[in-house]
């Protein structure tokens with residue numbers, strides 16, 4: 141009797157502990173992130189994945205490892221049944237990130253495949269520049285870190301944008317400071333232009349172009365890093381590339397996706 145009642149009491153305590161945990165969520169700390177998520181396992185998974193992304197993205201874009209951040213970046217995780225989305229806000233002070241905060245939401249598999257690599261790219265680039273990047277390049281680079289499914293989606297968005305002539309001349313795209321009304325189109329064109337530049341000269345050169353474009357002007361930076369006369373010529377080259385390469389990629393990817401899967405014998 142005594143044993144049964146203490147077991148019941150233990151069960152009750154366990155149940156209320158679990159309930160508190162579900163309401164309050166769980167936290168997991170890694171070297172550079174501190175994650176708040178609905179369960180300890182999800183917090184651990186997101187934190188470890190964010191660290192892996194941080195290392196990979198810094199090596200790919202900067203060609204080196206980043207130093208450990210003095211303060212871990214908080215990540216809030218909200219699980220929903222939808223596609224993933226995220227937001228990272230930054231404060232800058234004297235050429236350095238003074239604070240940063242990330243939130244992601246969606247299905248866990250989509251958070252890991254797209255929202256975390258996207259948002260972590262923003263943190264790596266913010267650490268590198270120590271100041272806000274031009275919007276198109278910041279979003280373009282972050283979108284390039286997402287998985288193939290998202291890349292294909294943005295190829296499609298940009299193709300639709302160009303076919304309805306909704307794209308901006310690159311000279312105007314480069315000057316956009318605030319997110320415009322047609323957000324999806326802006327992301328699509330930022331992604332496509334960034335992908336074009338990265339395919340021409342690689343990721344580190346893209347970042348040097350962004351840095352020099354802000355200092356010396358886009359025409360001179362275009363000449364210096366891509367050997368083209370000015371932004372108008374770059375614009376023409378991007379359009380030609382988009383028409384041939386992106387359309388070809390879309391067609392072959394659509395074909396591959398619609399081909400029946402061969403049955404093994």
Ligand SMILES: [Zn+2]
Nearest residue numbers: 258262279282
């Ligand atoms: Zn973004």
